[in-house]
Amino acid sequence: AIAEGPSIDVPADVSHRYNSIATTFDSSVDSTEKLIGLNRLRKKMVQQALGDVCEVSIGTGRNLTFYDWDFRGIKDTGNRQYIRGKVKSFTAVDKSAEMLEIAHEKFSKEYPGVLGVRWVIQDATEPLPAPPPSANERSGNKKGKKYDTIVQTMGICSTSDPVRLLKNLGNSVEDDGRGIP
Secondary structure (H helix, E strand, O other): OOOOOOOOOOOOOOHHHHHHHHHHHHHHHHHHHHHOOHHHHHHHHHOOOOEEEEEEOOOOOOOHHHOOEOOOOOEOOOOOEOOOOOEEEEEEEEOOHHHHHHHHHHHHHHOOOOOOOEEEEOOOOOOOOOOOOOOOOOOOOOOOOOEEEEEOOOOHHHOOOHHHHHHHHHHOEEEEEEEEO
8 A cells, every 4th residue: 555645735826926026036046056056957957958949937037048049140248149059949938927027138138139039927737839930030839839848947846736737848848859857
């Protein structure tokens, strides 16, 4: 017989918690993440992303600078051109509107002029939108298409149904795609 463990009481919606700490979140976790080497691990994982990418529970966008973007003709502040990067399109998903707005602001400062990146306020246990045509196009979706890579580095703890979340992510990635948890 298998003994059952204690039940865990997880609130149905914890996004309000993140909405209230969004503006101070980065400063409150920076030193701890550096100390335990989490930034290094994030960078190593995110640099594996390729093709049509979706990052769920993106929060304040702590992974954005680690992606190998393919923004043809767009120059960053270092005056380098991202001509042949691995990330062709990008969709950012988070349940917290305030966290997502901070991520969007960071991205816009770092990569001005880039179109087509999707910023979606949504619970990632629900079906994800299809990828955009490319990172340089403003509208449209690849109808019926799934993502080549789904990145989720810190969101399982903030969902009331982790199994449903992981099943949804599995259903949203191409058969030969990859999930980077």
